[in-house]
Amino acid sequence: MIRIIILIVCLVAVMAESHAQSDRPILDISLKAFEMNLPDDIRLQQQADIYPAVRQAEARYLPSFLKLILEDSGYWGAIRLLPDIDSGAEVQVSAAILESDGATLSLAIRAIDATGRVWTDKIYTNTAVESVSLNNPVLGTDPFLYLYTEINNDLGLVYSSLTSAQLNEIKSIATLRYAAALAPEVFSLYLESNEEGIYTLIRFPAANDPLLLRVQEIREHEYVFIDVVDEQYEDFFVGIKPVYDLWRRYRRDQLSSEEDKINRELRQTDGFRRGSYMSLKESYNNFRWSRMQDQYLEEINEGFINEVLPTDVTLEDSLYHLSGTLDEQYQEWQEILKEFWLLENP
Amino acid sequence: MAIHQLLQSSSFQFRHFPCLFVLPVFLLTACATEEPAQLPDETEYEVVDMSGNWEKDFQLSDDFETEFNLYMFDIQRRINPQQDGINRGFGGGGASGSMESIVGLARFTEEITRMPILNIEQDRSRVNIDREDDFALFCEFFNRQNIVTETPFGTEQCGWNREQLLFLLNLTDGLQIYYQVTLSPDSRQLNITTTVTSDQVSTAMTISNYYRRYDVPESNIDCILTLTRNNVCRRVSN
Numbered sequence: 001m002i003r004i005i006i007l008i009v010c011l012v013a014v015m016a017e018s019h020a021q022s023d024r025p026i027l028d029i030s031l032k033a034f035e036m037n038l039p040d041d042i043r044l045q046q047q048a049d050i051y052p053a054v055r056q057a058e059a060r061y062l063p064s065f066l067k068l069i070l071e072d073s074g075y076w077g078a079i080r081l082l083p084d085i086d087s088g089a090e091v092q093v094s095a096a097i098l099e100s101d102g103a104t105l106s107l108a109i110r111a112i113d114a115t116g117r118v119w120t121d122k123i124y125t126n127t128a129v130e131s132v133s134l135n136n137p138v139l140g141t142d143p144f145l146y147l148y149t150e151i152n153n154d155l156g157l158v159y160s161s162l163t164s165a166q167l168n169e170i171k172s173i174a175t176l177r178y179a180a181a182l183a184p185e186v187f188s189l190y191l192e193s194n195e196e197g198i199y200t201l202i203r204f205p206a207a208n209d210p211l212l213l214r215v216q217e218i219r220e221h222e223y224v225f226i227d228v229v230d231e232q233y234e235d236f237f238v239g240i241k242p243v244y245d246l247w248r249r250y251r252r253d254q255l256s257s258e259e260d261k262i263n264r265e266l267r268q269t270d271g272f273r274r275g276s277y278m279s280l281k282e283s284y285n286n287f288r289w290s291r292m293q294d295q296y297l298e299e300i301n302e303g304f305i306n307e308v309l310p311t312d313v314t315l316e317d318s319l320y321h322l323s324g325t326l327d328e329q330y331q332e333w334q335e336i337l338k339e340f341w342l343l344e345n346p
Numbered sequence: 347m348a349i350h351q352l353l354q355s356s357s358f359q360f361r362h363f364p365c366l367f368v369l370p371v372f373l374l375t376a377c378a379t380e381e382p383a384q385l386p387d388e389t390e391y392e393v394v395d396m397s398g399n400w401e402k403d404f405q406l407s408d409d410f411e412t413e414f415n416l417y418m419f420d421i422q423r424r425i426n427p428q429q430d431g432i433n434r435g436f437g438g439g440g441a442s443g444s445m446e447s448i449v450g451l452a453r454f455t456e457e458i459t460r461m462p463i464l465n466i467e468q469d470r471s472r473v474n475i476d477r478e479d480d481f482a483l484f485c486e487f488f489n490r491q492n493i494v495t496e497t498p499f500g501t502e503q504c505g506w507n508r509e510q511l512l513f514l515l516n517l518t519d520g521l522q523i524y525y526q527v528t529l530s531p532d533s534r535q536l537n538i539t540t541t542v543t544s545d546q547v548s549t550a551m552t553i554s555n556y557y558r559r560y561d562v563p564e565s566n567i568d569c570i571l572t573l574t575r576n577n578v579c580r581r582v583s584n
Contacts, residue, residue: 275546
């Protein structure tokens with residue numbers, strides 16, 4: 001409870017400071033779909049109760065929720081969720097799902113800005129807290145709300161610690177890194193990077209540099225695609241939220257009853273003589289119960305997949321289609337930029 | 347008639363279990379002659395397709411009453427090979443505890459081997475034997491290794507031995523259940539031999555059940571399980 005109060009206080013403090021510093025440059029955040037972190041060996045997946053199809057849905061659902069939390073804080077500029085790393089990200093957030101069983105959520109989060117400064121690189125773990133929010137039924141009722149809030153707060157604290165000059169530098173370097181990915185022979189000259197991956201700005205091209213203007217044009221075009229990708233993730237999130245909420249609730253109930261049963265059985269001695277009918281029966285019934293719990297879990301997972309699969313396939317198709325289009329656009333623009341470069345630098 | 351009903355009938359007790367009361371049963375716990383079952387390590391095997399709906403063939407399957415008598419006779423023979431023991435008096439004292447174990451094992455075996463209906467689903471890498479009113483026996487085959495499922499209440503091991511599918515359950519309180527599932531060469535019959543062992547009884551009890559295929563009438567309703575709407579069904583055209 002104390003932890004929750006502290007988190008809320010922190011959030012309020014960060015938000016208040018944000019408003020006070022509203023003239024400061026605002027940073028955009030690029031979120032990469034989470035790593036599923038699936039063990040290769042199918043037996044290890046079973047031992048850890050990881051169901052690949054559920055994990056795949058989580059890898060898209062959880063960052064979608066984080067995106068909503070970041071947006072809701074009002075602290076950031078555009079939050080973009082992408083299937084891959086964004087080469088022009090001002091702040092790139094990526095994560096791996098370490099544990100997600102409905103009762104516990106554990107994420108390894110890494111956030112890094114365009115200069116290579118690490119904002120956070122740690123494991124966030126939380127146990128589910130049932131909550132009901134009348135004000136915000138989408139965000140307020142998530143059982144892991146505090147985990148996401150903690151991530152937002154950590155990012156907010158780093159943001160608050162940076163000066164406006166540092167924030168502007170992040171924005172400039174993000175633009176140049178994006179430009180350097182398109183035309184490395186031109187734009188990598190403006191940047192310097194060391195072995196630790198820290199970028200420093202040597203100088204910035206003139207504001208009316210034609211190549212830079214074209215790169216910015218490409219970036220704007222890319223945003224159009226990213227917005228479409230984003231919409232797909234949003235549709236996916238809205239589509240699976242009720243199913244995923246239910247799946248997590250069933251899982252929590254199952255885990256809690258399993259824990260109760262094990263504790264009860266281990267604590268009490270049954271009083272039956274070893275080898276007697278009652279003793280054999282109890283031994284078998286306990287095992288039977290345990291196996292039926294496993295089979296119940298399989299059913300829950302199957303029910304989840306049956307309901308989520310069409311939405312998942314739609315997202316998969318659209319991401320595939322969009323990334324294909326993006327790649328083509330990139331190639332096309334790279335060709336055009338090269339031609340310009342050759343024309344202007346014969 | 348279930349075993350506990352059989353045992354409650356006094357006439358049944360004296361007619362069928364003359365030897366039961368003379369066993370020096372205190373020896374039973376001391377002479378555990380049978381080794382616990384073990385699944386063979388990596389063996390040559392061929393996965394056979396057992397999928398389908400199966401119903402118990404009561405004519406071919408073991409009659410429990412007969413098997414129980416044979417079982418009791420076997421126990422007596424093991425303990426006291428020189429004497430038939432028939433005319434001995436009713437043994438008392440420390441015998442009752444082990445008697446309880448023998449009868450308990452038999453009664454328990456009868457209960458878990460009823461399994462009147464089976465539904466088997468199988469593909470190239472897994473088999474699921476769905477049993478009415480009991481948990482499904484499930485096996486996945488990886489690289490010819492036996493698969494072990496561990497729970498806080500025991501372990502389930504499964505694997506193939508030639509064309510036989512094996513399940514070995516090692517449960518708490520010294521209880522072991524061993525299922526051997528075999529398909530007949532013409533694929534029309536299925537046999538499940540169940541061997542139940544308790545560390546409190548020297549002799550395991552084995553029951554063999556036969557099953558024959560039955561057809562489930564085709565339905566033009568296709569249902570899938572969902573979380574928010576339970577079963578969602580749709581009519582399919584034949």
